[in-house]
Amino acid sequence: MRHEQPASVPIKLLLGHYHALNEHWQQALEEYTECFKEAPDEPLVPLCTGTALLHFAMSRKVPSRDRAVKQAFAFLNCYTRLKQAPQENAYNLGRACHQLGLNTLAVKYYEKALACKVVVPGEVGQPASEALENRRFCDLRRETAHNLSLIYCNSGAPNLARAVLRQYGTI
Template identity: 45%
Template structure:
């Protein structure tokens, strides 16, 4: 679902199509279907926010980035690099957290719209160095 949606949106933005808006809507429909199937996961919300940001609908992108920031990440396996000759591939559990990426992109939206203080506040609240 995600790949189809992203491919359609990129196709609509990259080529001169007569039905560009229709193709973008089809891509978003795939992404919304992915959101429905994943149970409002952080990743699916981030993908929709990123798609809106990519096509220039920054107000909708900001709404979905804020939704990502409000969610807690779910535990998911993060693969670790295995050494040559190891008998089993070890996987460490960790968090697939997209809040930092969402905060950075939301800060870019606020910064580009002239809301510098709001952009700084988003970085202060969500990005730790």
């Protein structure tokens, strides 16, 4: 399919995902950067590129770990600029910091994600037209609370971890 439609961004994304699943980060990055050249305003592309760069930075084959991390955060910041979803943006940046072991920064972003007001579609007092606009709803409070509790437990604050899970992790 790639040979039949060489300029197709969805096909390049799928190939990038295929390489990422097989942990061939350099090939995945080649596909994602091709996509970024073709569709720089599509938020999924810099998110995938930044994530692949983070994984590549954590591998043994990376020639310059610092450069890969800087590039990853550049793409993730591009993603946050394109995607107007404050909770999702804060969660993704917190997750990236968490993966790299930058726990102080991760806590900052996770707390920011937990502080975001989430509007549930069809909530009482919400106009019907607004509920239709928000139908693609995603609340990341539980995932954020889980990751934050892991950081708190590993830093020796199990009571704080329990309090976060009790407040945000329950149904």
